[in-house]
Amino acid sequence: MAHKREPGSLYVVATPIGNLGDVTLRALEIFKEVDLILCESAKETRSLLSRLEIVTPVLALYKDSSESPYSSILEQLAAGKSMALVSDAGTPGVSDPGSQMVRTAREKGFRIVPVPGASALTALLSVSGFQVNPTYFLGFLSEKPSKKHRELERASEIDGLVVFYESVHKLPRLYPMLVELFPETEVLVGRELTKTFEEVLYYANPRDLLAKPPNAKGEFVFLLNHRKKTLKGNSDSTDM
Template sequence: MNLPAAGTLHVVATPIGNLGDFSPRAVETLKLVAAICAEDTRRTRPLLQQFGIDTPLIALHDHNEDEIAERLVVRLVAGESLALVSDAGTPLISDPGYRLVRAAREAGVRVSPVPGAAALIAALSVAGLPSDRFAFEGFLPAKAGGRRDRLQALAGESRTLLFYESSHRILDFLGDAASVFGADRHAVVARELTKLFETVLDGPLGALRSRIDQDPNQQKGEFVVLIEGAGDDEAAKLAEGKRVYAKLAEHLPPSTAAKLAAELTGAPRKALYGGS
Protein backbone atom coordinates (compact mmCIF):
# COMPACT_ATOMS: atom_id res chain seq x y z
CA MET A 1 0.00 0.00 0.00
CA ASN A 2 1.33 3.42 -0.99
CA LEU A 3 -0.18 6.68 0.17
CA PRO A 4 -0.91 9.40 -2.44
CA ALA A 5 1.94 11.79 -3.25
CA ALA A 6 -0.20 14.78 -2.24
CA GLY A 7 -0.94 15.26 1.43
CA THR A 8 -4.02 13.47 2.75
CA LEU A 9 -5.67 13.62 6.15
CA HIS A 10 -6.71 10.07 7.05
CA VAL A 11 -9.49 9.82 9.65
CA VAL A 12 -8.78 6.42 11.19
CA ALA A 13 -11.08 4.40 13.46
CA THR A 14 -9.46 2.46 16.31
CA PRO A 15 -10.93 -0.39 18.42
CA ILE A 16 -13.44 0.41 21.16
CA GLY A 17 -12.23 -2.62 23.09
CA ASN A 18 -11.39 -5.78 21.20
CA LEU A 19 -8.06 -5.33 19.41
CA GLY A 20 -9.18 -7.77 16.74
CA ASP A 21 -11.37 -4.97 15.36
CA PHE A 22 -8.30 -2.94 14.30
CA SER A 23 -8.32 -3.33 10.53
CA PRO A 24 -5.16 -4.15 8.54
CA ARG A 25 -5.78 -1.06 6.44
CA ALA A 26 -5.91 1.15 9.55
CA VAL A 27 -2.65 -0.32 10.88
CA GLU A 28 -0.86 0.13 7.57
CA THR A 29 -2.10 3.70 7.16
CA LEU A 30 -0.89 4.66 10.63
CA LYS A 31 2.53 3.20 9.84
CA LEU A 32 2.92 5.20 6.64
CA VAL A 33 1.73 8.70 7.58
CA ALA A 34 4.16 11.37 8.78
CA ALA A 35 2.39 11.83 12.12
CA ILE A 36 -0.72 10.77 14.01
CA CYS A 37 -2.96 13.35 15.69
CA ALA A 38 -4.37 11.76 18.83
CA GLU A 39 -6.82 13.00 21.44
CA ASP A 40 -4.76 11.56 24.30
CA THR A 41 -1.28 10.34 23.35
CA ARG A 42 -1.01 8.44 26.63
CA ARG A 43 -3.92 6.22 25.59
CA THR A 44 -3.00 5.94 21.92
CA ARG A 45 0.69 5.07 22.36
CA PRO A 46 0.11 1.64 24.00
CA LEU A 47 -2.29 0.69 21.20
CA LEU A 48 0.25 1.64 18.54
CA GLN A 49 2.99 -0.29 20.33
CA GLN A 50 0.80 -3.42 20.26
CA PHE A 51 0.86 -3.26 16.45
CA GLY A 52 4.46 -2.15 15.95
CA ILE A 53 3.54 1.39 14.91
CA ASP A 54 6.23 3.93 15.81
CA THR A 55 4.85 6.95 13.93
CA PRO A 56 5.24 10.24 15.85
CA LEU A 57 2.22 11.40 17.84
CA ILE A 58 0.75 14.90 18.06
CA ALA A 59 -1.74 15.75 20.81
CA LEU A 60 -4.94 17.23 19.39
CA HIS A 61 -7.80 17.86 21.79
CA ASP A 62 -10.53 20.35 22.60
CA HIS A 63 -8.12 22.75 24.29
CA ASN A 64 -5.56 23.08 21.49
CA GLU A 65 -7.33 22.15 18.25
CA ASP A 66 -7.94 25.73 17.14
CA GLU A 67 -4.33 26.58 17.87
CA ILE A 68 -2.62 23.77 15.98
CA ALA A 69 -5.08 23.03 13.15
CA GLU A 70 -3.56 25.76 10.99
CA ARG A 71 -0.03 24.38 11.45
CA LEU A 72 -1.20 20.88 10.60
CA VAL A 73 -2.92 22.11 7.44
CA VAL A 74 0.35 23.77 6.37
CA ARG A 75 2.03 20.37 6.62
CA LEU A 76 -0.76 18.73 4.65
CA VAL A 77 -0.65 21.36 1.91
CA ALA A 78 3.13 20.90 1.72
CA GLY A 79 2.58 17.24 0.84
CA GLU A 80 2.74 15.39 4.15
CA SER A 81 0.02 12.87 4.98
CA LEU A 82 -1.32 12.81 8.52
CA ALA A 83 -3.77 10.64 10.43
CA LEU A 84 -6.40 11.58 12.98
CA VAL A 85 -7.48 9.13 15.69
CA SER A 86 -9.50 9.40 18.89
CA ASP A 87 -9.06 7.51 22.15
CA ALA A 88 -11.31 4.73 20.87
CA GLY A 89 -13.66 4.22 17.96
CA THR A 90 -14.35 6.57 15.07
CA PRO A 91 -12.94 10.11 15.38
CA LEU A 92 -15.30 13.08 15.70
CA ILE A 93 -18.09 10.99 17.32
CA SER A 94 -18.34 12.95 20.60
CA ASP A 95 -14.60 13.60 20.17
CA PRO A 96 -12.48 16.50 18.87
CA GLY A 97 -11.30 16.78 15.27
CA TYR A 98 -13.97 18.48 13.20
CA ARG A 99 -12.11 21.80 13.18
CA LEU A 100 -9.05 20.15 11.69
CA VAL A 101 -11.15 18.28 9.13
CA ARG A 102 -12.97 21.47 8.14
CA ALA A 103 -9.74 23.45 7.88
CA ALA A 104 -8.18 20.74 5.72
CA ARG A 105 -11.16 20.60 3.39
CA GLU A 106 -11.26 24.39 3.09
CA ALA A 107 -7.58 24.28 2.08
CA GLY A 108 -8.35 21.76 -0.66
CA VAL A 109 -6.71 18.87 1.18
CA ARG A 110 -8.11 15.39 0.62
CA VAL A 111 -9.75 13.93 3.75
CA SER A 112 -10.17 10.15 3.59
CA PRO A 113 -11.97 7.87 6.08
CA VAL A 114 -10.53 4.56 7.27
CA PRO A 115 -13.72 3.19 8.87
CA GLY A 116 -14.04 0.83 11.78
CA ALA A 117 -15.69 0.51 15.17
CA ALA A 118 -18.17 3.06 16.54
CA ALA A 119 -19.90 2.37 19.85
CA LEU A 120 -23.22 3.90 18.84
CA ILE A 121 -23.51 1.76 15.68
CA ALA A 122 -22.38 -1.37 17.52
CA ALA A 123 -25.05 -0.76 20.17
CA LEU A 124 -27.76 -0.02 17.62
CA SER A 125 -26.99 -3.24 15.76
CA VAL A 126 -27.75 -5.43 18.79
CA ALA A 127 -30.47 -3.38 20.53
CA GLY A 128 -33.52 -4.69 18.73
CA LEU A 129 -34.94 -1.16 18.44
CA PRO A 130 -36.02 0.51 15.18
CA SER A 131 -32.83 1.44 13.33
CA ASP A 132 -34.14 2.90 10.08
CA ARG A 133 -34.29 6.34 11.72
CA PHE A 134 -32.35 7.33 14.82
CA ALA A 135 -30.94 10.41 16.55
CA PHE A 136 -27.55 10.42 18.28
CA GLU A 137 -27.33 12.87 21.18
CA GLY A 138 -23.89 11.97 22.56
CA PHE A 139 -23.21 13.02 26.15
CA LEU A 140 -25.88 15.18 27.77
CA PRO A 141 -24.94 17.97 30.22
CA ALA A 142 -23.41 16.70 33.45
CA LYS A 143 -25.61 18.93 35.64
CA ALA A 144 -29.08 17.60 36.40
CA GLY A 145 -30.95 20.71 35.24
CA GLY A 146 -29.29 20.83 31.84
CA ARG A 147 -29.68 17.09 31.36
CA ARG A 148 -33.41 17.18 32.13
CA ASP A 149 -33.94 20.14 29.82
CA ARG A 150 -32.32 18.25 26.94
CA LEU A 151 -34.39 15.16 27.66
CA GLN A 152 -37.57 17.23 27.81
CA ALA A 153 -36.73 18.68 24.40
CA LEU A 154 -36.61 15.11 23.03
CA ALA A 155 -39.81 13.87 24.66
CA GLY A 156 -41.80 13.96 21.42
CA GLU A 157 -39.05 12.51 19.22
CA SER A 158 -40.29 9.49 17.26
CA ARG A 159 -36.85 8.23 16.24
CA THR A 160 -34.76 5.85 18.35
CA LEU A 161 -32.56 7.97 20.63
CA LEU A 162 -28.92 7.13 21.41
CA PHE A 163 -26.84 8.61 24.23
CA TYR A 164 -23.37 8.10 25.66
CA GLU A 165 -23.06 8.07 29.44
CA SER A 166 -20.37 7.55 32.06
CA SER A 167 -20.32 5.16 35.00
CA HIS A 168 -20.74 7.84 37.66
CA ARG A 169 -23.87 9.32 36.01
CA ILE A 170 -25.64 6.29 34.56
CA LEU A 171 -28.16 5.94 37.41
CA ASP A 172 -28.98 9.66 37.40
CA PHE A 173 -29.39 9.57 33.62
CA LEU A 174 -31.76 6.59 33.70
CA GLY A 175 -33.75 8.15 36.54
CA ASP A 176 -34.19 11.41 34.65
CA ALA A 177 -35.05 9.55 31.43
CA ALA A 178 -37.72 7.50 33.23
CA SER A 179 -39.17 10.68 34.69
CA VAL A 180 -39.31 12.48 31.34
CA PHE A 181 -40.21 9.67 28.93
CA GLY A 182 -42.14 7.52 31.38
CA ALA A 183 -40.93 4.52 33.36
CA ASP A 184 -42.54 2.14 30.84
CA ARG A 185 -40.69 3.46 27.76
CA HIS A 186 -38.57 0.64 26.31
CA ALA A 187 -34.81 1.13 26.41
CA VAL A 188 -31.50 -0.71 26.05
CA VAL A 189 -28.31 -0.19 28.06
CA ALA A 190 -25.20 -1.44 26.26
CA ARG A 191 -22.11 -1.54 28.49
CA GLU A 192 -18.43 -2.19 27.69
CA LEU A 193 -19.13 -3.19 24.10
CA THR A 194 -16.57 -5.62 22.59
CA LYS A 195 -14.79 -5.85 25.96
CA LEU A 196 -14.53 -8.73 28.42
CA PHE A 197 -17.51 -7.71 30.56
CA GLU A 198 -19.84 -6.64 27.73
CA THR A 199 -23.53 -6.64 28.65
CA VAL A 200 -26.64 -5.53 26.79
CA LEU A 201 -29.73 -5.11 28.98
CA ASP A 202 -33.20 -4.16 27.78
CA GLY A 203 -36.57 -3.42 29.29
CA PRO A 204 -38.67 -0.51 30.57
CA LEU A 205 -36.61 2.48 31.73
CA GLY A 206 -37.79 2.22 35.33
CA ALA A 207 -37.01 -1.49 35.57
CA LEU A 208 -33.61 -1.01 33.93
CA ARG A 209 -32.64 1.63 36.46
CA SER A 210 -33.67 -0.60 39.35
CA ARG A 211 -31.76 -3.55 37.92
CA ILE A 212 -28.57 -1.56 37.47
CA ASP A 213 -28.96 0.10 40.87
CA GLN A 214 -29.05 -3.35 42.49
CA ASP A 215 -25.93 -4.62 40.69
CA PRO A 216 -22.78 -2.54 41.25
CA ASN A 217 -21.00 -4.43 38.48
CA GLN A 218 -23.51 -3.04 35.99
CA GLN A 219 -22.55 0.49 37.03
CA LYS A 220 -18.97 0.18 35.76
CA GLY A 221 -17.53 0.98 32.35
CA GLU A 222 -18.71 2.94 29.32
CA PHE A 223 -22.36 3.04 28.30
CA VAL A 224 -24.53 3.54 25.26
CA VAL A 225 -28.18 4.07 26.20
CA LEU A 226 -30.84 3.61 23.51
CA ILE A 227 -34.44 4.73 24.08
CA GLU A 228 -37.36 3.85 21.85
CA GLY A 229 -39.03 6.78 20.11
CA ALA A 230 -42.34 8.29 21.15
CA GLY A 231 -44.26 5.99 18.82
CA ASP A 232 -47.60 6.90 17.27
CA ASP A 233 -48.71 10.46 16.58
CA GLU A 234 -50.90 10.73 19.68
CA ALA A 235 -48.09 9.58 21.98
CA ALA A 236 -45.70 12.02 20.30
CA LYS A 237 -48.20 14.87 20.68
CA LEU A 238 -48.67 14.09 24.36
CA ALA A 239 -44.93 13.93 25.00
CA GLU A 240 -44.37 17.22 23.21
CA GLY A 241 -47.35 18.76 25.00
CA LYS A 242 -45.88 17.80 28.37
CA ARG A 243 -42.54 19.31 27.39
CA VAL A 244 -44.11 22.61 26.32
CA TYR A 245 -46.39 22.67 29.36
CA ALA A 246 -43.46 22.19 31.74
CA LYS A 247 -41.70 25.19 30.20
CA LEU A 248 -44.77 27.44 30.14
CA ALA A 249 -45.73 26.49 33.70
CA GLU A 250 -42.49 28.04 34.91
CA HIS A 251 -43.91 31.47 34.01
CA LEU A 252 -47.70 31.08 33.76
CA PRO A 253 -50.52 29.73 35.90
CA PRO A 254 -50.92 25.96 35.32
CA SER A 255 -54.33 26.26 33.64
CA THR A 256 -53.08 28.92 31.22
CA ALA A 257 -49.90 26.94 30.50
CA ALA A 258 -51.94 23.81 29.76
CA LYS A 259 -54.32 25.70 27.44
CA LEU A 260 -51.44 27.20 25.43
CA ALA A 261 -49.48 23.94 25.32
CA ALA A 262 -52.54 22.09 24.04
CA GLU A 263 -53.12 24.70 21.32
CA LEU A 264 -49.46 24.62 20.24
CA THR A 265 -48.99 20.85 20.17
CA GLY A 266 -52.42 19.28 19.70
CA ALA A 267 -52.05 17.35 22.96
CA PRO A 268 -55.22 16.91 25.06
CA ARG A 269 -55.39 19.70 27.64
CA LYS A 270 -56.72 17.48 30.45
CA ALA A 271 -53.74 15.16 30.08
CA LEU A 272 -51.40 18.11 30.68
CA TYR A 273 -53.19 19.65 33.63
CA GLY A 274 -55.82 18.21 35.93
CA GLY A 275 -57.76 21.42 36.25
CA SER A 276 -61.08 22.02 34.50
Protein backbone atom coordinates in the same frame (compact mmCIF):
# COMPACT_ATOMS: atom_id res chain seq x y z
CA MET B 1 -6.65 -4.18 -1.50
CA ALA B 2 -3.43 -2.33 -0.76
CA HIS B 3 -3.70 1.26 0.33
CA LYS B 4 -2.16 3.92 -1.86
CA ARG B 5 -1.24 6.97 0.16
CA GLU B 6 -2.43 10.29 -1.25
CA PRO B 7 -0.03 13.18 -0.56
CA GLY B 8 -1.56 16.11 1.30
CA SER B 9 -4.49 14.07 2.62
CA LEU B 10 -5.98 13.79 6.10
CA TYR B 11 -7.26 10.31 6.97
CA VAL B 12 -9.88 10.25 9.74
CA VAL B 13 -9.33 6.79 11.22
CA ALA B 14 -11.50 4.87 13.67
CA THR B 15 -9.66 2.88 16.33
CA PRO B 16 -10.90 0.01 18.54
CA ILE B 17 -13.21 0.92 21.43
CA GLY B 18 -11.96 -1.97 23.55
CA ASN B 19 -11.08 -5.07 21.55
CA LEU B 20 -7.79 -4.70 19.68
CA GLY B 21 -9.00 -7.26 17.14
CA ASP B 22 -11.48 -4.69 15.82
CA VAL B 23 -8.75 -2.61 14.17
CA THR B 24 -9.19 -2.77 10.39
CA LEU B 25 -6.58 -3.84 7.86
CA ARG B 26 -7.02 -0.51 6.12
CA ALA B 27 -6.33 1.39 9.34
CA LEU B 28 -3.13 -0.61 9.85
CA GLU B 29 -1.94 0.20 6.34
CA ILE B 30 -2.65 3.89 6.75
CA PHE B 31 -0.93 4.09 10.14
CA LYS B 32 2.20 2.62 8.56
CA GLU B 33 2.13 4.81 5.45
CA VAL B 34 1.27 8.30 6.73
CA ASP B 35 3.94 10.74 7.85
CA LEU B 36 2.25 11.71 11.13
CA ILE B 37 -0.64 10.56 13.34
CA LEU B 38 -2.63 13.37 14.97
CA CYS B 39 -4.19 12.22 18.23
CA GLU B 40 -6.18 13.13 21.31
CA SER B 41 -3.67 11.73 23.81
CA ALA B 42 -0.10 10.89 22.81
CA LYS B 43 0.17 8.38 25.65
CA GLU B 44 -2.97 6.46 24.65
CA THR B 45 -2.13 6.47 20.96
CA ARG B 46 1.48 5.39 21.48
CA SER B 47 0.20 2.51 23.60
CA LEU B 48 -2.12 1.41 20.79
CA LEU B 49 0.57 1.76 18.12
CA SER B 50 3.05 -0.17 20.24
CA ARG B 51 0.68 -3.13 20.43
CA LEU B 52 0.24 -2.91 16.67
CA GLU B 53 4.03 -2.67 16.15
CA ILE B 54 3.76 0.68 14.38
CA VAL B 55 6.39 3.39 14.87
CA THR B 56 4.86 6.35 13.01
CA PRO B 57 5.32 9.64 14.94
CA VAL B 58 2.34 11.08 16.83
CA LEU B 59 1.28 14.62 17.73
CA ALA B 60 -1.33 15.42 20.40
CA LEU B 61 -3.77 18.09 19.24
CA TYR B 62 -5.72 18.67 22.42
CA LYS B 63 -3.21 19.76 25.04
CA ASP B 64 -4.22 22.28 27.72
CA SER B 65 -2.65 25.10 25.79
CA SER B 66 -3.84 28.19 23.99
CA GLU B 67 -1.36 27.51 21.22
CA SER B 68 -2.77 25.66 18.25
CA PRO B 69 -0.62 23.29 16.18
CA TYR B 70 -2.96 23.67 13.22
CA SER B 71 -0.82 26.15 11.29
CA SER B 72 2.16 23.78 11.33
CA ILE B 73 -0.05 20.85 10.36
CA LEU B 74 -1.54 22.77 7.45
CA GLU B 75 1.93 23.70 6.25
CA GLN B 76 2.97 20.05 6.28
CA LEU B 77 -0.18 19.00 4.41
CA ALA B 78 0.52 21.72 1.84
CA ALA B 79 4.04 20.31 1.45
CA GLY B 80 2.57 16.93 0.52
CA LYS B 81 2.70 15.17 3.88
CA SER B 82 -0.17 12.79 4.65
CA MET B 83 -1.62 12.39 8.13
CA ALA B 84 -4.03 10.25 10.11
CA LEU B 85 -6.38 11.71 12.71
CA VAL B 86 -7.45 9.47 15.62
CA SER B 87 -9.15 9.80 19.00
CA ASP B 88 -8.35 7.71 22.06
CA ALA B 89 -11.01 5.18 21.01
CA GLY B 90 -13.68 5.05 18.33
CA THR B 91 -14.23 7.56 15.56
CA PRO B 92 -12.85 11.11 15.72
CA GLY B 93 -15.60 13.72 15.66
CA VAL B 94 -18.32 11.33 16.90
CA SER B 95 -18.60 12.42 20.55
CA ASP B 96 -14.81 12.66 20.44
CA PRO B 97 -12.41 15.46 19.47
CA GLY B 98 -11.56 15.84 15.81
CA SER B 99 -14.20 18.04 14.21
CA GLN B 100 -12.18 21.24 14.37
CA MET B 101 -9.14 19.69 12.69
CA VAL B 102 -11.31 18.26 9.91
CA ARG B 103 -13.11 21.55 9.39
CA THR B 104 -9.85 23.52 9.32
CA ALA B 105 -8.28 21.16 6.77
CA ARG B 106 -11.37 21.19 4.57
CA GLU B 107 -11.53 25.00 4.59
CA LYS B 108 -7.97 25.00 3.23
CA GLY B 109 -8.91 22.62 0.45
CA PHE B 110 -7.17 19.45 1.65
CA ARG B 111 -8.61 16.02 0.92
CA ILE B 112 -10.40 14.40 3.88
CA VAL B 113 -10.67 10.59 3.78
CA PRO B 114 -12.94 8.63 6.18
CA VAL B 115 -11.60 5.29 7.40
CA PRO B 116 -14.50 3.69 9.33
CA GLY B 117 -14.30 1.12 12.08
CA ALA B 118 -15.53 0.31 15.57
CA SER B 119 -18.30 2.45 17.07
CA ALA B 120 -20.32 2.00 20.26
CA LEU B 121 -23.24 3.67 18.50
CA THR B 122 -23.46 1.25 15.58
CA ALA B 123 -22.46 -1.73 17.73
CA LEU B 124 -25.49 -1.28 19.99
CA LEU B 125 -27.83 -0.53 17.09
CA SER B 126 -26.74 -3.74 15.37
CA VAL B 127 -27.82 -5.93 18.31
CA SER B 128 -30.97 -4.00 19.24
CA GLY B 129 -33.46 -5.82 17.05
CA PHE B 130 -35.28 -2.49 16.69
CA GLN B 131 -36.26 -0.78 13.44
CA VAL B 132 -33.50 1.83 13.29
CA ASN B 133 -35.03 4.45 10.98
CA PRO B 134 -35.06 7.16 12.16
CA THR B 135 -32.35 7.26 14.81
CA TYR B 136 -31.43 10.40 16.74
CA PHE B 137 -27.94 10.48 18.25
CA LEU B 138 -27.48 12.92 21.13
CA GLY B 139 -23.83 12.15 21.90
CA PHE B 140 -22.89 12.78 25.53
CA LEU B 141 -25.66 14.42 27.54
CA SER B 142 -24.98 17.74 29.26
CA GLU B 143 -23.15 17.96 32.57
CA LYS B 144 -25.78 20.07 34.32
CA PRO B 145 -28.88 18.10 35.45
CA SER B 146 -31.27 20.91 34.43
CA LYS B 147 -29.84 21.09 30.92
CA LYS B 148 -29.77 17.30 30.65
CA HIS B 149 -33.44 17.20 31.60
CA ARG B 150 -34.26 19.69 28.84
CA GLU B 151 -32.29 17.64 26.30
CA LEU B 152 -34.17 14.48 27.23
CA GLU B 153 -37.48 16.34 27.30
CA ARG B 154 -36.92 17.48 23.72
CA ALA B 155 -35.89 13.94 22.77
CA SER B 156 -39.13 12.58 24.27
CA GLU B 157 -41.01 14.36 21.48
CA ILE B 158 -39.11 12.34 18.87
CA ASP B 159 -40.74 9.43 17.04
CA GLY B 160 -37.85 7.00 16.62
CA LEU B 161 -34.78 5.67 18.38
CA VAL B 162 -32.85 7.91 20.75
CA VAL B 163 -29.20 7.05 21.41
CA PHE B 164 -26.81 8.76 23.80
CA TYR B 165 -23.70 8.24 25.90
CA GLU B 166 -23.54 8.90 29.64
CA SER B 167 -20.74 8.94 32.20
CA VAL B 168 -20.97 6.31 34.90
CA HIS B 169 -21.04 8.72 37.85
CA LYS B 170 -24.10 10.48 36.41
CA LEU B 171 -26.28 7.37 36.10
CA PRO B 172 -28.16 7.80 39.43
CA ARG B 173 -29.60 11.11 38.21
CA LEU B 174 -30.28 9.82 34.72
CA TYR B 175 -32.56 6.92 35.59
CA PRO B 176 -35.34 8.95 37.30
CA MET B 177 -35.38 11.32 34.31
CA LEU B 178 -35.94 8.38 31.98
CA VAL B 179 -38.79 7.12 34.17
CA GLU B 180 -40.39 10.56 34.06
CA LEU B 181 -39.94 11.35 30.38
CA PHE B 182 -39.96 7.90 28.72
CA PRO B 183 -42.26 5.86 31.02
CA GLU B 184 -43.28 3.21 28.46
CA THR B 185 -40.17 3.18 26.28
CA GLU B 186 -37.99 0.10 25.78
CA VAL B 187 -34.39 0.62 26.88
CA LEU B 188 -31.25 -1.15 25.66
CA VAL B 189 -28.05 -0.52 27.62
CA GLY B 190 -24.59 -1.29 26.28
CA ARG B 191 -21.88 -1.44 28.94
CA GLU B 192 -18.18 -1.89 28.15
CA LEU B 193 -18.93 -2.85 24.55
CA THR B 194 -16.28 -5.09 22.94
CA LYS B 195 -14.41 -5.35 26.24
CA THR B 196 -13.96 -8.24 28.67
CA PHE B 197 -16.99 -7.37 30.82
CA GLU B 198 -19.30 -6.39 27.96
CA GLU B 199 -23.03 -6.40 28.67
CA VAL B 200 -26.05 -5.66 26.51
CA LEU B 201 -29.10 -5.37 28.75
CA TYR B 202 -32.75 -5.06 27.70
CA TYR B 203 -35.43 -3.39 29.82
CA ALA B 204 -39.12 -3.20 28.92
CA ASN B 205 -39.26 0.31 30.40
CA PRO B 206 -37.15 2.67 32.54
CA ARG B 207 -38.87 1.54 35.74
CA ASP B 208 -37.32 -1.88 35.27
CA LEU B 209 -33.97 -0.21 34.66
CA LEU B 210 -34.30 1.80 37.88
CA ALA B 211 -35.29 -1.32 39.83
CA LYS B 212 -32.39 -3.41 38.53
CA PRO B 213 -29.68 -1.15 37.12
CA PRO B 214 -26.51 -2.47 35.47
CA ASN B 215 -23.21 -2.58 37.31
CA ALA B 216 -22.10 1.05 37.61
CA LYS B 217 -18.65 0.54 36.13
CA GLY B 218 -17.25 1.20 32.69
CA GLU B 219 -18.57 3.07 29.66
CA PHE B 220 -22.26 3.23 28.77
CA VAL B 221 -24.39 3.79 25.68
CA PHE B 222 -28.19 3.95 25.92
CA LEU B 223 -30.76 3.21 23.23
CA LEU B 224 -34.40 4.20 23.76
CA ASN B 225 -36.95 2.60 21.42
CA HIS B 226 -39.25 5.61 21.41
CA ARG B 227 -41.17 4.72 18.28
CA LYS B 228 -44.75 5.85 18.76
CA LYS B 229 -46.11 3.41 16.20
CA THR B 230 -45.25 -0.27 15.93
CA LEU B 231 -44.01 -1.04 12.43
CA LYS B 232 -45.26 -4.28 10.91
CA GLY B 233 -43.53 -6.40 8.33
CA ASN B 234 -39.94 -6.30 7.26
CA SER B 235 -38.91 -2.68 6.74
CA ASP B 236 -35.17 -3.15 7.13
CA SER B 237 -33.13 -1.05 4.75
CA THR B 238 -30.29 -2.58 2.76
CA ASP B 239 -29.01 0.74 1.49
CA MET B 240 -26.11 1.02 3.94
